[in-house]
Amino acid sequence: MADLLSVAKLAGVSRATAARAFSTPDLVRDTTREKIFHAAQQLAFRPNKVAQQLRLKATQMIGVMVPSLDNPVFAEQLQAMEVAARACGYSLIVTTSEYDASRENDIVEEMLRQRVDGLVLTVAEADKSAVLTQLHQETTPCLLVYNPPGNSGFPSVGVDNQAASEAATRYLITLGHQQIGMVAGPLLQSDRARQRYEGYCLAMQAAGLAPCPLIEMPRHTQADLKSLAPHLHGDNAISALICTNDLLAISLIGELQRAGLSVPDDLSVMGFDGIALGKYVYPSLCTVEQPRADIGRAAIHTMLNMIRGERPVLTPLPYVLRKGESVGAPTTRKTPSGISSRSIA
Amino acid sequence: MADLLSVAKLAGVSRATAARAFSTPDLVRDTTREKIFHAAQQLAFRPNKVAQQLRLKATQMIGVMVPSLDNPVFAEQLQAMEVAARACGYSLIVTTSEYDASRENDIVEEMLRQRVDGLVLTVAEADKSAVLTQLHQETTPCLLVYNPPGNSGFPSVGVDNQAASEAATRYLITLGHQQIGMVAGPLLQSDRARQRYEGYCLAMQAAGLAPCPLIEMPRHTQADLKSLAPHLHGDNAISALICTNDLLAISLIGELQRAGLSVPDDLSVMGFDGIALGKYVYPSLCTVEQPRADIGRAAIHTMLNMIRGERPVLTPLPYVLRKGESVGAPTTRKTPSGISSRSIA
DNA sequence: CTAATTAATGAGATCGATCTCATTTCACCG
């Protein structure tokens, strides 16, 4: 591959001049600039970014880590980040942690070796994260996405999960629901899910209602009706359910329908995140929409500011309560119909 | 940031020895190696990959371009690629073309400047792609994913779209369907969609049935019932529909249900791709599953072979016909019930 | 105990750009 020096030789100038022709064309006489460009053309010269990066001590690359791209929330956010970064001349190195702390460590270390100009991370648990405490020693700017600001000590872009969850719960209460449950993935692994549960509890208490214990599903993004069945019967049978993410909600609705139950007649189901597909399924998903694209864009622009050395200004992004067919007013009967309960058992 | 030279100084050795301590520890005496490691520790030395890349003329980075991460097919494939690449010590630069040819050009050029060791691309139209014809001049290895091998001249990883589509169509025919339609995004933009349509036509003809003209939806991943309505009535009313991707299928099913139609009783709907969510919705999606994770892994491993200078060996990956509740045998009546047709109009 | 071998280390070039600073070229003016 032709380098700048060979271009310079062919054009009959020094490499300094050749370099200037590209970086600061104004400093080069028109005629020589032409000669240089012509030579570059002939040799199919393509500037070597690696050499630039070494010399300039800046890579114009941002390291991104998300838990998994199998969840559309992260994929859609990443899509927006990529477009925003590219528009500003930056590239993304994309990695997935698979919610694994040791992988998180390796990934961040690798990105620091690569000398990314900044890190945009979504970690499993911001407060307990070993990577993050390590990162405080480093000079590379670091920004969290989705993770609540909390006491990790790093700036964070995202919506106020607790407030959003409160709003969602209040919405259900407004519709007349009193027995409202919340469903999450296993072990309440992510700090986001925990905050959402807290918001739910707060809203319930504020309305004088008793929050139910969290219903845990065996997997993050796939509902399991067995874990839910006990809560659908008896005096305390729930009439509405909030899921900590949309995938969980959609698969739960599917399971309920498969069992012969009607959503929202037998049970109202609400999601969280607002993935695009939720609008298209039937019943359409009622959910709290996080502005994923806005979050992605904001993350990139905030990061670019940090790279420039500015202190990040963070305005929490607004969530939107998206109404949908999966939520309705509670029906009078306390328990689902015979058919329904039979098919669950 | 401490560099190797300062580590060498602190350890009292030359940079050559310091470098060897890391790259080829066996060539360094135990005691000096210890001294060097200790010095590195003290200075919090972290090797600079950029410098390595320049010197070694290899970046251990693979450039990946997909149309959009909003489509789970690409996101899930990327997830697998990332894991596979990392396991082999490679990083991914991820970009999205948004099906835009000029963006495709910019992206590839940028990646070549970055001196990625290889390119893994999914382009809109492999045969007409300007980027690809340009790329033939280059020495950087390039591999296509999902794009049919065709006459682009580049190796390609993916399933045989046409055969898969034939199989899907045959499955519907076996169930007794005779009036089968196919739905695609706008303008049959992607070569994949076109191949799938061809497969459908072949299977129909082989069974002595007349293929219907393609039904085009205004958007790639969102169904629109109006475009479909004409085909649901009259003597030639279709009883089954194949969509060129799962998102289209899922949103179509939602729309049909919303209009009071039953899937599969009034209309069987089949998808294509096999995204994870399809298993969880109700009715569960009958689809042709592309082994996205396998494709991702295979793409990375093939690319690594190409980087090593080997000629790629390509075995087309097997698709799986995933049965689901969205497809059933055709009902006797030729047209949907009165209620249904009313609610469509 | 010295010569021959092998192991360990060091000096310096190299990858491909950019930047500083010195030098040359040019234009303009008295």
Add this chain to the structure above:
DNA sequence: CGGTGAAATGAGATCGATCTCATTAATTAG
């Protein structure tokens, strides 16, 4: 036409690693 200041160019150092080749230190053999 020579002098002056600005514009254009060049020489060489630099970024942080690796690699070749020469040199020195340690081992082994005789």
